[in-house]
Amino acid sequence: MWNTIWLFFHKLASPKHFYRISGKLVPWLGGITLIFMLAGLYLGLFVAPPDYQQGQSYRIMFVHVPSAWMSMFIYTFMAVLSAIHLIWNIKLADVMVRGSAALGASFTFLALVTGSLWGKPMWGAWWVWDARLTSELILLFLYLGYIALVSAIEEPRSAARAGGVLILVGVVNIPIIHYSVEWWNTLHQGPTVTKFDKPSIHPSMLWPLLLMALAFQFYYFTVALMRARAEVLDRERRSAWAQDVVEGA
Known part of the structure; x- marks a missing residue:
């Protein structure tokens, strides 16, 4: 059993097999989304x-x-992939990081905008320098900083290493975002769904919230795989299998 699982992940690390397997997954993930x-x-x-x-x-x-959940999930996922790339030099890990950055920035921006729309009638202001909002804004800057950094460095390996280090350094902001409402006196409400005893939200509101969270997560994996497939094809364009794909398209 373990040999089969290891063989699957070994094949998945191969650009050719990743392109083939992800191509089969994308339609299913899109349908579930x-x-x-x-x-x-x-x-x-x-x-x-x-x-x-x-x-x-x-x-x-x-x-x-x-959106807020996804902004933190994607960054954490990128940090794990960055560590894998820096330690084991698995190029597909870097491919997934690059394919995830713009999506993470988009979810973070959406969380900030919808939070402002929600905060105006609740707090009477579009923006306050609340601990949760400020740390989420820093997360957006980390995403944008990573995108700018890897775009500014022409050599792919150097760009991947520099971007990976930035992602790993910035991951310290994730627990700050999560625990900010508990560590500081903020206007942002405390946890309602992730409480250990019982979610303080009615099931009629909880279920659609969880369904939307699943939809956003499947959307992320769908688009991230699509972006990663395009990146892999571009990087492997001189290989025989990539040329066969392009010619058969």
Whole structure:
């Protein structure tokens, strides 16, 4: 069993096999994304009742909260991949990091924008220098800094190493974002879903929130694999298998 699993991951590290396997996964992941997205939006917009305090405006959380979760998940995933690339020099790890950066920045930006839209009626201001908001803004700068850094360095290996180091240094910001509402006195509400005892959110609101979180996660893997496939094909364009793919397209 373990030999089979090891063989699978060994093949997955090969650009040729990665391109083939990911090509089969992308349509399935895209279909699952669509199903979860439609179900989450329907339950969140039409089935979930209005909040007794926030009324209809709370529904933006079905986009805001999953976006914030994804901004941290993607960065953490990029940090793991960066460590794998720096330690074992697996090039596909760097490919996935590059394919994830723009998506992570997009989710972070979406979280900040929807948070501002949510904060205006709740706090009376579009932006406050709250610990959670400020650390999330720093996360956006880390994403953009990584994109700018690897774009500025022409030599691919040097760019991958420099970008990986930046990602690993910046990962310290992830626990700061997560625990900011507990470490400091902030306007941002505390955890409601990830509480150990019981989520303080009604199931009619919790289920569409979780469905949207799953939809966003499957969307990320769908698009990240598509971007990684394009990157792999570009890097391997001189190999025989890549030329066969291009000629057969």
